[in-house]
Amino acid sequence: MKKIEAIIKPFKLDEVREGLNEIGVTGLTVSEVKGYGRQKGHTETYRGAEYTVDFLPKIKLEIVVSDDQLERCIETIISKANTGKIGDGKIFVFDVQQTIRIRTGEENDDAI
Numbered sequence: 001m002k003k004i005e006a007i008i009k010p011f012k013l014d015e016v017r018e019g020l021n022e023i024g025v026t027g028l029t030v031s032e033v034k035g036y037g038r039q040k041g042h043t044e045t046y047r048g049a050e051y052t053v054d055f056l057p058k059i060k061l062e063i064v065v066s067d068d069q070l071e072r073c074i075e076t077i078i079s080k081a082n083t084g085k086i087g088d089g090k091i092f093v094f095d096v097q098q099t100i101r102i103r104t105g106e107e108n109d110d111a112i
Contacts, residue, residue: 001096001108002070006061007033007089008081013059019080020063023072026112029062038086056087064096066109 008016013030020028034055065073074091082088101111 001099001112002065002067003094003096004061004063004065004070004073004077005092005094006063006077006081007035007058007091008061008077009083009087009089010057010059012081012083013061016061016077016080019076020073023069023076025063025065025069025073027063031060031062033058033060037090058089064099064112066112 006016010032017028034057036054036056061077063073070093074093077091098108099111100107104111
């Protein structure tokens with residue numbers, strides 16, 4: 001099993017979620033986060049005053065999938081979240097040692 005953490009632009013969430021549903025991903029966790037990468041934030045003007053926005057709003061998706069779903073899941077996230085502009089995000093993949101569904105006690109692939 002693998003855990004995918006994807007950081008994407010907020011307006012791409014629905015498109016990514018629908019794409020993941022189409023390939024059979026049954027669950028994910030979504031968090032609103034702030035951060036920056038190579039973008040390093042940007043400057044905005046509000047009521048004539050200029051200020052710097054250091055941390056940009058992003059969405060973090062956390063998904064646990066079986067090993068055979070991993071590549072399709074990554075490809076879907078990339079294709080749906082890509083705008084071709086800086087700040088599209090990143091995908092991180094981790095090994096998952098064990099998964100347990102609290103309600104039933106099912107483990108590993110049965111618990112996904």
